[in-house]
Amino acid sequence: GQNIDQPTEMTATEGAIVQINCTYQTSGFNGLFWYQQHAGEAPTFLSYNVLDGLEEKGRFSSFLSRSKGYSYLLLKELQMKDSASYLCAVTDSNYQLIWGAGTKLIIKP
Amino acid sequence: ETGVTQTPRHLVMGMTNKKSLKCEQHLGHNAMYWYKQSAKKPLELMFVYSLEERVENNSVPSRFSPECPNSSHLFLHLHTLQPEDSALYLCASSQDHYSGANVLTFGAGSRLTVL
Numbered sequence: 001g002q003n004i005d006q007p008t009e010m011t012a013t014e015g016a017i018v019q020i021n022c023t024y025q026t027s028g029f030n031g032l033f034w035y036q037q038h039a040g041e042a043p044t045f046l047s048y049n050v051l052d053g054l055e056e057k058g059r060f061s062s063f064l065s066r067s068k069g070y071s072y073l074l075l076k077e078l079q080m081k082d083s084a085s086y087l088c089a090v091t092d093s094n095y096q097l098i099w100g101a102g103t104k105l106i107i108k109p
Numbered sequence: 110e111t112g113v114t115q116t117p118r119h120l121v122m123g124m125t126n127k128k129s130l131k132c133e134q135h136l137g138h139n140a141m142y143w144y145k146q147s148a149k150k151p152l153e154l155m156f157v158y159s160l161e162e163r164v165e166n167n168s169v170p171s172r173f174s175p176e177c178p179n180s181s182h183l184f185l186h187l188h189t190l191q192p193e194d195s196a197l198y199l200c201a202s203s204q205d206h207y208s209g210a211n212v213l214t215f216g217a218g219s220r221l222t223v224l
Contacts, residue, residue: 008149030209042113042199042215050209087152091209096165099151 002026004100006088011106012078020073020086020103028093034062034073035087037102043087046073075105083107112136115200115216123224124190130219132183132200140206141183142213143175146197158183159206190223197221 004024012018024032031050035043049055049064049071061074075082088100113134122128134141143155157165158177172194174186183200197220201213 004151031211033212035213040217042217043213044215045212048210048212089152091211095207095209095211097154097211097213101149101151 002092002098004088004090004098006086006100006103008101009104009106011108012075014078014080014107014109016078017074017076018078018105020075020088020105022071022073022088022100024069024071024088024090024098024100026069026090026092026098029066030091030093030095032062032064032071033087033089033091033097034071035089036084037087038084046086078107080107080109113200113202113214113216115198115219117219118217119220119222121222121224122187122190124192126190127186127188129187130185130198130200130221132185132216134181134183134200134202134214136202136214138202138204138214139180140203140211141177141180142201142203143183143185144199144201146199146218152199155185157206164206187221190221192223195221195223 006022034046037043047062054063059076064071085102085104087102090098116131140159145153155169156175176184197218199218200216203211
């Protein structure tokens, strides 16, 4: 079966760095997404990786290793507003999006 | 308005009621989706429409009935629901369903409670 694993919850301190991991087993691969979802709000797109390596966007970076079926989302200089759930999703060979259950990130002052 | 708009934001219904959720997108996208989101579970894809044609139906019970009258509007008709159907129902749209880089734009969701 197809599966995406990510930690259920993480806690970090304001101003610090946190890395949220995602591992996947899917039927084919056409790209990996990270979405951010604040409580009671819509998920919003953060990043898309289809080739191995690191993609940087301001304070957020996303890394992909296709051979290892592994990705991480790196958040630097954490702010209180980064408290949210972070969803990892993979597009399989049939262009179906497979979702992880999300990682709830709690930022403490 | 811009983006994806869902109404109502909150809905409470009895098991014998009939209600509908509405979704509207103002992005000119060709694909629209209904997802179910339950606590601590992955998003569950319910229905996909591409160019107003249903392309996926992931074994969803018949008490959920989608309707896509045009490329900008999507409905989810609900009838004789069960308490376990209580969840957040998210609508999304994207430019092209058949693309690896298929970025979804989500609405804020309709929180459904079935009594």
